[in-house]
Amino acid sequence: MASLEVSGLSVGYGPVRALRDVSLRVPPGAVVAVLGGNGAGKSTLLRAISRTLRFHRGAATGGAVVFDGRALDRMNAAQVVAAGVVQVPEGRQVFARMTVGDNLRAGALGARGGRKENAAALARVHELFPVLAERAHQRAGLLSGGEQQMLALGRALMARPRLLLLDEPSLGLAPLMAARIAETVREINATGTSVLLVEQNAALALRLASIAYVLDVGEVALSGPADELAASDEVRRRYLGVVDETAAEDAVRAEAVAPTLRRWTP
Template sequence: MAAVSASLEVRALSVGYGPVRALRAISVEVPAGAVVAVLGGNGAGKSTLLRAISRTLPFHRGAVSAGTVAFDGRPLDGMSPAQVVAAGVVQVPEGRQVFARMSVADNLRAGALGARGGRKEGAAALARVHELFPVLADRARQRAGLLSGGEQQMLALGRALMARPKLLLLDEPSLGLAPMMAARIAATITEINSRGTSVLLVEQNAALALRLASSAYVLDVGEVALSGPADVLAASDEVRRRYLGVVDETAAADVPRARTEAPALSRWPA
């Protein structure tokens, strides 16, 4: 059964950790049914953005100082993390964070706690997870900590899907994975999205993220430096140089022509 997606709107959001300002009046939108990527270097504020949306900032001693977050037309401000999950927004944290001493099956059951729907919906969600990740069915009784890194990422995704999300917040899903496993996780994200679940993808692998997304934002020291369609950003000399590791000497030497021919990207006003 396809998920019912809904749009996310982040408006002029500022976040701090004590005296340290991590985000400065950023605005991000995830249309219903879309995959939107957030790129940027370490310390750019990518994970902080996801924590602000999922309302888990207090666990990291952070706080929203200004701005709003709304999902499906409902403000998430003031909600608890459990209420955000019940509203259909589920985060897969960086580093997978599975319950290592619990079995695979119990990890998946934990993901269903507080989810929308009843037993029938829960059984359908489990069947969907096992369809996407057959290895989780095969190793249902095994301790999660004994799985490989790639299998743990599958489990983290599966646990999130048990909550029947309308929007998935993915924080570095390819981190630490071999290229073949990263490609498999990417294909799974595409499959999840094709069934109607919106995705906000934070990813340092910019090439992978821009292939998956329809649009993207580039964060730089807590601010939106660039935003636009993913294919336009992928063709941007600045993005190619800073995030894709591509040095195009011809394009660099022909700046006037590049400026006239390349599609315009939106920059955040100062």
């Protein structure tokens, strides 16, 4: 297993500075969470690592990104995938007009290995997400939001990543589906895949991660063990929405369960 080292990373979109001197580390086999509000620079961080910044008219202006001893900032996006670093973008971004099966096959295009490895990866994806096997011939755009998130994860896994970059995987999902995706992330990590998780749902992220960083206006404001950040007054107030210790612990530990709503009648 390999570690990711981000050192002094600065990123700009033209004259706008999105990240300033950001440093973080993802140890081998770990889940590391990045928290922060809208505009904090979380997605920009993942784009800088995956080398997709230029597709968003951004550019790194300083710093270094190293994975397994190799400088990712000297590679293009396809080479980063081949090196074992794969991103699941915010909003899922599945190929809506292609079938579920074709979306998964597309995920394997940049991967190392041949048919045998691809078949094994597909079997693993179907094991994690049986619904994708059942709907292999259905257009991806007809899937529900939760199923599309499963497809986006499955497509990334087809590239057999050693480091998975997840950008807001619970965004727009019902609490029960978000909890299911979180459990799948645990299973993926248990097989040895490291995870860098960008997530606005701080309670979910802190349950999954062993280490967490908080970005604020493009800079690292806080960092440390996830359980220590969960106990931080600032994190509780700003990201968990609670102010007392008992409520904070409940927010971090409780499993998300969708409430049962009844139709209102006059």
